[in-house]
Amino acid sequence: MKKTFIKLTNTIYNCRLFLIAIVWLIVASPVIAQDEKEEKKSDKPERPAFESAWWFDGQTGVLYQKKTLEFVIQHRFGLMNSGNGDLLGIYGPSNIRLGLGYAPTDKLNVGFGYTKNKKILDFYGKYALLRQTRSNSMPISLTYYVNMGIELLDAKNYLNSTDRYNYFHDLILMRRFGKKFSAQVGTSLTHYNAVKWEQQDDESWKTMENDSWGLSVGARYKITSQLILMAGYDHPLTQHAINQPKPSINIGVEIATSSHAFQVFVTNNNRIQPQENFVFNQNDFSKGDWLIGFNITRLWGF
Amino acid sequence: MKTKLNSILTFSAIAVFTLALVAFTAPQDEWVVPAKYKSMENEYAGEDEDEIGEDLFNQHCKSCHGKEGYGDGTKAKELETEMHDLTSAKVQGQTDGELYYKAIIGRDEMPNFEKKIRDDEDRWMVINYLRALAK
DSSP: HHHHHHHHHHHHTTTTTHHHHHHHHHHHHHHHHHHHHHHHSSSOOOOSSSSEEEEEEEEEEEEOOEEEEEEEEEEEEEESSSSSOSSTTTTTTOEEEEEEEEETTTTTTEEEETTTTTGGEOOOOOOEEEEOTTSSSSEEEEEEEEEEEEEOOOGGGGGGGGHHHHHHHHEEEEEEEEEEEEEEEEEEEEEEESSEEOOOSSSSSEOOOOOOEEEEEEEESSSSSSSEEEEEEEEEEEESSOOOOEEEEEEEEEEOSSSSEEEEEEEEESSSHHHHHHOOOOOOGGGGEEEEEEEEEEEEEE | OOHHHHHHHHHHHHHHHHHHHHHHHHHHOOOOOOOHHTTOTTTTTTTOGGGGHHHHHHIIIHHOTTTTSSSTTTGGGSSSSSSOOSSSSSHSSOOHHHHIIIIIIIIIBBBBOOTTSSHHHHHHHHHHHHHTTOO
């Protein structure tokens, strides 16, 4: 435990400039950007910083309005560099998640989904802790996202039934900087009941950590009313003795219509649950392990 | 006998065709706007903060009403309802409250947007953008 803490402290220390820059950008800029006009605005919540609640394989800090039902299709094609002549991975092995979500209140979204790879059934909840206001009396939005994944593969794949479970917690700090630009930073903690372990040549054993910290940053830029450029970076902070997960880059566009949001992007994440990518992603973007993915969201208001 | 039957069939076909033509080109029923809406005051008149009205129009209205509001959107031809030019004097001559009622409450093929655009300020931004289209 102490060793893990020291590793985590070192990682954060190494990233200190980056973290300071992000925090400064989010917290300090409203003070700089504030003008006289804003003082007249009412203290209503700021308009959504992102078009959709989904952000590649993760979440934005956006919550849907009360009584909104959401259906989401998430698809990841095969690797572009597989060498199988499968049209940039489009006809390669894919991963798919279908999900349903609902907003019982303006501050709470809940839902569930099922993913093809590892047959993961997930349940999630998302709660608005703080909301950015138009008057800037609250300069940021803070959202807590939690999910639980249950792998439904055959029992022979697990020593104990509890080995199927994993948990993901994410605290998302988000700010809408104006009509065109929004950004967010998330700190996550993943827990897997069972992780990989390997016997070494000297017959000792090395395992991955059960708890993994991660950092993710993302931003969007609105090119037109309906076309949005989006980019994100996920960095696993925890150092594992084996199978160190690779960071990921996601770049794409979002097209928003009256009831749909279409996100098409390139990424080096093949998995769809964020915890899977933070702990198991072995696709290295620097080696060209890119793939195409998309998310389609359909919303109904009741 | 056969000639008489042919004449009846021809007459019936013409009658059905004429009726169908009349039905599709008949003017729409008058759209009565309740007095409450008619006299509604637009406290955000002239504003379009962060171009929200334009964004919402593009997101929700453009596909039928067209980018410039001429009623020539990609979905317009699929509708049975006659599309009006939003920049015309007939539309622009209505009060903000009347436009609000028709744009947000809707009827028949014109959807209701109360649940999609919940913030009253945002709704007025759409009306303001409709006004700006005519300028």
